[in-house]
Amino acid sequence: MSIEVESQAAASVPARVPALEVKGLVKHYPGVKALDGVDLVVHQNEVLGLAGENGAGKSTLLKALVGLVKPDAGEIYVRGEKVKLRSVDDAAVQGIGMVFQEQSLVPNLTAAENIVLGSEGAGVKAGLYRWSEMRRLAQEQFDKIGSHIDPLARTDTLSFADRQMVEIAKVLRIEQRSQHPPVIILDEPTSVLESKEIETLFTQVRRLREFASVVFVSHRLDEVLDVCDRVAVLRSGQSVGEVQTEGAQPADLHKMMIGSTGSDDHYHEGLAQPSEEERPRLTVRGLSAKTFRDVNLDVHAGEIVAVVGVHGSGREDVCRALFGAEPTTAGEVTLDGKKLDLSGTRAACAAGVGYVPAERKIEGMVGPMSVADNMTLAKQKSRCNGPLVVPTKQATLVDRWIERLSIRTPNRTTAIQRLSGGNQQKVVLARWLVGNDIRLLLLDHPTRGLDIGARSEVYRLMRELANNGVATVLLADSLEEAIGMADRIIVMSDGKVASEMPCRTGAKPTPLDLVKEMV
């Protein structure tokens, strides 16, 4: 105990030394530069916000800070000393810990075990568990944050908010290991919490500041400004500046996050042609399933309808249900007046529905298969005469689409996994176009993980398809994208359609209008 007091006293003397400093961090992924020389300073006893759009490099930076990602270049300093973080363990020894966005607790262990996991100390002697000691160690951590969770409760019986408290208690245990004031990283901690729980969390964060430094990441800018002392902004893998939160507005931050792309018609709004159709192509009436209920939706031919909502609003499941990939319990869906069979993906494909999944690498493409085979996977008829595959027919067709979508690939036999993300996504999109029978396109985060140039190309493709009469349902990556691309926006909340607003060029709602409906 005396050691701890000493080291804390020692550490607090040179208060000017930052708790954590990052200089020129670079990280390449195949085809993407995730971090491009990031600088970051976290002072002692400070809550630093980290803001940036999806794909700005936030999560890569965080992973580098806890040793999950090995940077290609750059340095990390902890309390003024240069360190190399090769594993979570390394980071913990240095006093850096992270509360993960996807909760990282073992569901079938007790809260106490989760808290001490990997550093049981006195809780385990000679490989044997001492449950009373475990309980005490966990209670010690809970006391720090004033939580009243039973340490011996099984983790999967706790509520989400309670589990988050367990997670914070777990991270705080690195204080015992490093003998220094810890640096705690909170990655999107509020995304699934209700407003009351968020308040509790914020109280917690302010409390942490008494003895720790906190890096707080959230996509809700108002929250960031509310709880942080200072906010650093990332864009395209680079640090673009920082804001003192005193008196700052969400709009200021937002401007820094998106930069100047807004001016040059990023979303190709010039190409937008309002749909003239009277009768809707897709009608959804009373569609219900486990995660959503009574959803009504119309999409006209040539129209792009964006569905927005927070995590857990059920919009992804609606999208997948329309493609027959999730079971529904009630409701009727028609496509051009004909009832749409939702029993499976094959029926949907045959009816002219296409789906671009959010997880491109896992669900969107078959990585080791060639560009050609990926492109014709859904519409086998397009390369067959009768039951037989005609290689020349496939070759002509695929080459035509490679050219039309300017897909950059050495040739059509290249494995799709060797292409860059944007080109991969174009092949996945082309999959639905080669059959010339696409009527409804369901796009689930079609620009996720793409750089700005590739995104812009996907946007233009969407416009062209819409102008050719394809009805599009878009689950956008960001509110800006939804507003930029959509003719109409549906807001979902808690599995229900909360509101619907027109979004024609010249009469676009602001992100704030949408956020009000979303929560």
Add this chain to the structure above:
Amino acid sequence: MTSPAEDVDVAAARPQPRRGVSLRDAGPPIALVVVFLVFAALSSQFRSIENIQNILDAAAVLGVVTCGITFVLMMGSIDLSSPGVMGASALAVALLVQNNRNDNDFGLLGVALAVALGAALGALSGSALVLLKVPSFMTTLGVSAIGLGIATLMFSGVQPNISDEMLGSWATERLIGLSYLTWIAIGCILLGWLIQRYTRLGRYAFAIGGAEEVLSLSGVKVAPYKVAVFTLAGAFYGLGGVMVTSQLGAGLVQAGDGYDFSAITAAVVGGTLLIGGRGGVLHSAVGVLLIVVLTNGLVQIGVSPYWQGGVQGFIVVAAVAAAVIPQRRRNQVVK
């Protein structure tokens, strides 16, 4: 059953009461009682004291083997190596205690060496899993073949009959109505339960099945624990092979035939999920009794004993399906 939480704070209000868990835990014991009562009503032979002793004796070896495989299943891995491991240890012990092939007379030390051989083969499976990253059903299939080969080498055409009194008495002598083998099995289950509940090895095996990636994120190196679990399982199979040798009075290469599948069946029927993270040694013990009562009862009411394996086949498919169906999703990947 496996979490200390459940017997500590029953009174504490839970945000989400989980009725499914208690039903899952209670199901197999209820089924055991029901099956037992049904056969007892159908056959007077079945409900005789001798037959119940028979059932417990028959359950002994399977109980020990299942105890071992339970730890592997808890991790979410699978183990098909018991036939090979048991064959090797059966031959090893037969050649190490008093027998008609050589002058060895190592007694208990021989038993220990045979168990150690089992543990070594288990360690081999585990090492191949973590070092070569080969899925466990493949490594254990390979190790089973290796074990059978070792057994065949030791067998070398002449069956070793044991004349060791100590080992022979395991199967024949009784204490309070139960054979020594049954007591050994009870001891193993107790040991297994203690390991599962009070050792880091047991708890980590459980945690690996629950969320392996989280353990790595928490800085726990899971590889040594995986090897240790397979080693532990191998030791249990080795003891199982010794017990079979005691029953047969001779070392046979086929000593472990079919035990892999029976043990998986018993564990799954008892409530241990194949995806790991659920169940435990006590669950498996109930599963073993259920399987043995069922096969014994079917024979007693006149079903051909040849059906034994077939019945287990149906049961395991049904049990796995019953466990999987509540969590089924449409776009789920099942290999």
Add this chain to the structure above:
Amino acid sequence: MTSPVVARPAAEPTVVKGGPSLSARVTSFMPVIALVVLLAALTIADPGFFTQRSLTAASMTAAPLIVMAVGATLVVLCGGIDLSIAAMASLSTVFLALWLPSLGALSTPAVIAAAAAFGAVQGVLHVVLRIPSFIVTLGGMSVFSAIALVVSDAGTVPVTDNSTLNWLTLYLGGIVPMSVVVALLVVTGIWVIMRFTPIQSWITATGYSESAARLAGSPVDYVKIGAFCVSGACAGLAAVMLVSRNFSGNPSMADNLLLPAVAAIVVGGTAITGGHGSVWRSVAGALVVTLLRVGLPIVGVPSAWEQILYGAIIVAAVALTLDRSKVLIIK
């Protein structure tokens, strides 16, 4: 691999780095290399081995193994495993021996159809109940064994009138055993059907990435059921070959073929994780395994080592061919 070969110069290098690595290239030729090395080694050990007579005999031994391995390869390509093939073949030998007296020439197609039906049932259980394939087929294995024991009363069923199976024991041109011809015809047939229909794409996509295949509207469920069905039918055909050679059926006749068949698949270089591989690779693998079987005694190694070798080979071959990028956590 699956696309038309119309030569076209590579365009500017816009792709992400990394083609197949050196080790990947070597492993892709592994079965052929192993085959040549084994042949050479055996010929050196016993110059009498590389003669038409012993090669004919060896290929005849290989025929049932080739058929079984090729059938099960389809299941492996889909990302599953079929552990029931050996028990299925044993059961089929019993059926065939029992049916020959009454059905005569029809009994061969009847047995193959029955085996295909059993295989399909396993496939349906796997797909509909979402049970892992190795559990379904492990269950199938014991069910088939039990049925075989019961219908044969746990004994050998002799075949007295072998006339309708006799053609399988003949030699084409006096050199090539008919059973080998049939095996190669079956393999070619399966390969042609896959190659020139969308089935190849569907199987590959299912094996590499089942969810992506499903979300592209591929008939994943039917493909898997079909694979199990073909796997069963092949086991049935292998049984016909075994009966024609042994003049009897037995409930455990083919049981010791499971490990060699699995070994043949993985030695051939088909990845146990699915997607990568082909039926021809399994043919090569089956030949390698057969050479080991007949070769070990030639070199003077006791047959007990055969088992140990299978075990080691399976583990080593899987380790070499496994697609680790796909499975982050190996259970």
